[in-house]
Amino acid sequence: MHKRELSERDICTKFITPAIVSAGWDLHSQIREELSFTKGRIIVRGKLHTRGKQKRADYVLYYKSNIPIAVIEAKENNLSVGAGMQQALDYAETLDVPFVFSSNGDAFLMHDRTGLADKVEQELSLESFPSPEELWGRYCKWKGVSTPEAKNTIEMPYYDDGTGRAPRYYQVNAVNRAIESVASGANRILLVMATGTGKTYTAFQIIWRLWKSGTKKRILFLADRNILVDQTKNNDFKPFGAAMTKISKRQIDKSYEIYLSLYQAVTGNDEEKNIYKQFSPDFFDLIVIDECHRGSAAEDSAWREILEYFSSATHIGLTATPKETKDVSSITYFGDPVYSYTLKQGIEDGFLAPYKVIRIDIDKDLQGWRPSSGQVDKRGQVIEDRIYNQRDMDRTLVLEKRTELVAKKITEFLEATDPYAKTIVFCDDIDHAERMRQALVNLNPDRVKENRKYVMRITGDEQEGKAELDNFINPEERYPVIATTSKLMTTGVDAQTCKLVVLDQHIKSMTEFKQMIGRGTRINEDYGKYWFTIMDFKKATELFADEAFDGPPIVIYKPGSGDPPTPPDEPGENGGAGFIGGGTGGHAGGEGFSLGPEGKRAKYYIGDVEVQVVAERVQYYGPEGKLITESLKDYTRKTVRKDYSTLDEFLKRWTSAERKAAVIKELKEHGVLLEALAQEVSKECDAFDLICHVVFDQPALTRRERADLVKKRNYFTKYGEQACKVLEALLEKYADTGIENIDDIKILTLDPFSKMGTASELVSAFGGKPGYIAALHELENQLYA
Structure with missing residues (x-):
């Protein structure tokens, strides 16, 4: 050849x-x-x-x-x-x-x-x-690596557990960039990796290689939640074995090499501060700070106090959402990220779950509501006379029927999809989370009767709810199914099977928004979790359109650079967040609200104001990372025409394909969902007719109609009796199940063919395998003539 x-x-x-x-x-x-x-x-x-x-x-x-x-x-x-x-x-x-x-x-x-x-x-x-x-x-x-020591550092291999698990390509990039920076003498290093991309595993591989190479001998890993420290110690960091310890408030043992600590365990009052001061300032060679956006960047934070005490060590920060405000910048402290891997990249690569968004607008949110003169709420408070809108809902004004409507839409969605899909409902504060729990319990009496933990409020103030957090994030535990919360579950919750994230909270902090969305981005194929839904009642998903959502992290303000621009609103007190939404009435930033007893902002509870949904739309995560509102037919037409601009081009590809299944596979790889398309067209069409009809406006024939047309041509007569029976059975099989099933010669081993004879006997009726393949191709040509 x-x-x-x-x-x-x-x-x-x-x-x-x-x-x-x-x-x-x-x-x-x-x-x-x-x-x-x-x-x-x-x-x-x-x-x-x-x-x-x-x-x-x-x-x-x-x-x-x-x-x-x-x-x-x-x-x-x-x-x-x-x-x-x-x-x-x-x-x-x-x-x-x-x-x-x-x-x-x-x-x-x-x-x-x-x-x-x-x-x-x-x-x-x-x-x-x-x-x-x-x-x-x-x-x-x-x-820029020139010394033998530096080369030894970067040449050190990864930890291999013998199971074949290897770092993903972006984890390799992050680890190598960090280690090369250390080898080149850098002491402040930042890695930005989206939630769900394995930051802790990446940190482990960095520490392992630096430790094994002897470049860093004593290492401190800091996290801000006890559950994160324990998960790290028992899972990703387990290979460190006896060299590793978790710092507690007892006497410090300085004989270990790898130390893990909850930063609250070594900071706080004078007695607690003495714990880390039992180490000499040069004790640690390396400090790795997990989720470094959550406090370490602020100059007066507890974390920064630790970092400044151990200032001679190399500091590596890991974050999904760099903290960027006029007061706090993790980038200013660490420098520009040596590597970034965004949510958009993770979804594009298929390592993170995409999302669809259901935006639900409620009339009183958009149109506003005004009390009548002298009207009092359920508690007897006189309601301040002004127009209340989306900014006020559940913060200043509680419309109980609105809470019930939100709970109803959540329940309807779960009933229509999966009643046991793990769901997080983000509420404005603990009071709102409790009212939402009650509304969901009342709408799901049968589920609650099965198990009272079907709906649980998981907030920081209540021990029983907090105790269920581990069960909620455990894929093997069915209950709780629905968790109502305000702040507790925004971060550090590895909810692999969370399929529904409900936003009924005012959000204007981009950091907080990213963290909430991150609760759904993990994929768990074993439990059928490939994507998730965001149900948005307070226009929070408008933040997806903000360039800052998935753009490069930038420093918004550096001290000495002039007047700082106004940063996004940061979370407010009582679990509230910054405000979002417009319209008349309301007071941004909490100023101007009427005050209730003890000088606290007044909150009015009203039970008899009717509310209703005025708009509802579904948007999908598009190829460019933007939300798109698009019908399945429009998406199919646009996608197929990228490869086949004319009907002739598609016909040529279809007829020339040795196996039609190869063309169908190509269509699926480009995102053409033929099963969903068949449901929408509502005809028993095969892939060929679906594409011709939807993309090229051709009349669609059902598989049965195509099979009957072939029968009328009666071209089988040129074959022997046995071959005729095989072709007729293939035609029936096509009419029942589609072209891809008759494409494969293995079909001859199944019913009804197996009752006609062995596969080799049936093939011999056509004079051998080449004759059978030729007859099959002729049958397919007849079907699509």
Whole structure:
């Protein structure tokens, strides 16, 4: 066979792989072929979902098995040497790799991203592929790593537990960037990684490699919740074993090397402060601060006091949401992030769950409500005369029927989807969370009768509710199903199976909004959690349109840079947050509210004001990370036309495909949900007719109609009796179940074919396998004639 007739895989096997191995690369530890490094974006429409195409590199080359330094994209020989370069560059940017190659089996085109080469791109013969040592030397020069100690640090391998678990590509990027920064002498390092992307596991791998290399000998890991410290110690950090301890308020034991601490355990009153002062200021070489946005950045915070005491140590901050206000900036303290991995990237790669948003607008929120002259509330308070709107609901004005309406919409949604889907309802304060709990209990009497913990209020003031937090986040525990809360569950709650996040809280702090959304972003395939729904009653999801939602973290204000701009409102007291929404009435920032007893802001409770939904719409997470309101048909039409601009192009692809299942798979990878489309079109059509009808406005035939048309042509007569029976059965199978099921020759082992004879006997009725395949293709051509 001529070289130009070989497949891409044959080009790899016969030419590219031998050239790489000849250059000194180890086939087993340094060369990884056909490496899929993303999972494929999850695309949701209605109640169904599919996964998009994974990103897969033909080759990724590693130095010392843990540092990716080169990507190679292979192409067939009838294409040019550089035909794969643009695709390879895209992969190289994602994988943080400096050396990029394209090859068609004749030569290599090399692209150097370091900026240190005389020529950015140059062609190399197959015999001239660079060795591992050559590329590693250029890599170290690019990173500014020159000393033996620094090279020893970055060459230290990851922890391997023998199960095959390896860090995801972005975790590799984050770990390597952090370790290279340490090796280069940096002492303040920030990593920004979206909720659900495995920050603690990333921290473990950083600490493991620095510890094992001897670069850092005594390490402190700080977190701000006891449950996070315990989870870290018992799970991701478990391999540290006897070298690790958790700091308590007892006498400090200085014989350990890895210390974990709740920062409240070593700060507070003078006695507690003495705990960390029992360590000398230079005791720790490295301090890793988890969720460093939640206080460590503020100059007067307890965390900063610890960091300043151990100022000679290297400080690495991990956060999903950098704290950026006029007073506090984690970036100002740590410097710009050495690596960022956003929610948008996580969803695009298929590692995080996408969301659909149900926006529900209530009349009194939008139109406002005004009391009659001298009207009193249920407690006998005279209601201040003004117009109350969305800003006031559940903060200044409690309309009990509004609470019942929100609870009703939540209940209806769960009944229509999954009554046992884990649900978090974010309320304005503890009082609101309790009223919401009561409303949900009253609307779900049968569920509550099954188990009184079907609905639980989980807030900081009540021990029984807090005690159920572990059960709520445990996928194996059915109860509680619905948790009403205000602030307690915004952070540090790893709710892998949370499928519904309800926002009935005023939110204008971007940090807080990101944290709430983060409760739903984890995927758990074992429990069928691929995506989640956000039900928004207070316009909170308007923040998705804010560039700050998933843009690069920036410093809003640095001391000495002039007058600070007005920052987003930060959470208020009593569990309230900043305000969102407009309209007449209301007073931003809490100023101007009438005051009740003891100078507290008045809160009015009214039970007889009717409320109703005035608008409800569903929006989906779009390909660009924006919320889109789009019908399934519109989405399908737009998506398919990207690949097939005309009906002729689609017909050509369909008829030329050896197996129609391959075309159907391609459509699904592009997010075309054929099952949902069939439900919407309401006809028993196959994939071909659905696409032709929805995308190209052709009349749609059902599978039965197509099968009957073939029968009328009576073309089977040219085959023998046994072959005729097989083709007739295939036609019936198509009418019942679709084209992809008759595509596979294995169908001959199933009923009704197995009753006609063995598969080999049935194939022999067509003169052998080639004859059977030819007859099947003719049948398919007849179906789509």
